Amino acid sequence: MSSDRAFVETLSNWLVSLPHDLKLLYEAADDENLDRTAREIAVGAIIYVVSPNDFISADRDGSFISYSDDCLLLRLALLRVVAKKTEDTDFFKGRFPEFFDTLDEELAVCKSFMGELLDWLESKVDGLTTLEYKGKKIADYLDDDEASVILYEDGLAFRTEYDVDEATLADSFKKAASVIAMIQRKKDEDDKKRT
Numbered sequence: 001m002s003s004d005r006a007f008v009e010t011l012s013n014w015l016v017s018l019p020h021d022l023k024l025l026y027e028a029a030d031d032e033n034l035d036r037t038a039r040e041i042a043v044g045a046i047i048y049v050v051s052p053n054d055f056i057s058a059d060r061d062g063s064f065i066s067y068s069d070d071c072l073l074l075r076l077a078l079l080r081v082v083a084k085k086t087e088d089t090d091f092f093k094g095r096f097p098e099f100f101d102t103l104d105e106e107l108a109v110c111k112s113f114m115g116e117l118l119d120w121l122e123s124k125v126d127g128l129t130t131l132e133y134k135g136k137k138i139a140d141y142l143d144d145d146e147a148s149v150i151l152y153e154d155g156l157a158f159r160t161e162y163d164v165d166e167a168t169l170a171d172s173f174k175k176a177a178s179v180i181a182m183i184q185r186k187k188d189e190d191d192k193k194r195t
Helices: 003-030 036-050 065-081 087-095 103-114 116-123 126-130 138-143 145-161 166-172 177-194
Strands: none
Touching (some): 003 036, 003 065, 003 103, 003 145, 036 138, 065 116, 065 177, 103 177, 116 177, 126 138, 138 145
């Protein structure tokens, strides 16, 4: 299978499962056995996914392309959540074998096709802990029950409104070029800001 086809197949599967995979971030955020930084990364990734404004696409344009970076960042964030090899992270991973057992292999498919673009996205994971959402910081969503409920409800709304499915992707997602072009464009803009 060509690297383009493998990437399209992998990302298509991720796009279909995004609402379900989002639940893992909520589980990580709520897991008090995970260290605080891991939980903050999980909350930041939740905000990134449910917010219509993220650093890749300024708004949801109604197509699957605007969710592609969410799928990638969600996985990179969860990989970071379990990066420290402890009994607690092993236990967390063990609760979701269908997700974690294939994660390294799937990310390798993306890496072989995306190269430095995946590295660039991965460099954004630490910045997730600095995000603000609805006037609140990451810590608020971990420490304030009312804020936590708001974030949970926004996740439910996201899952309800999410309209990407296998049929849509079968008709419209044949080549990876559109996804890569979107991410490359944002990386180029980011590089210009730094210079």
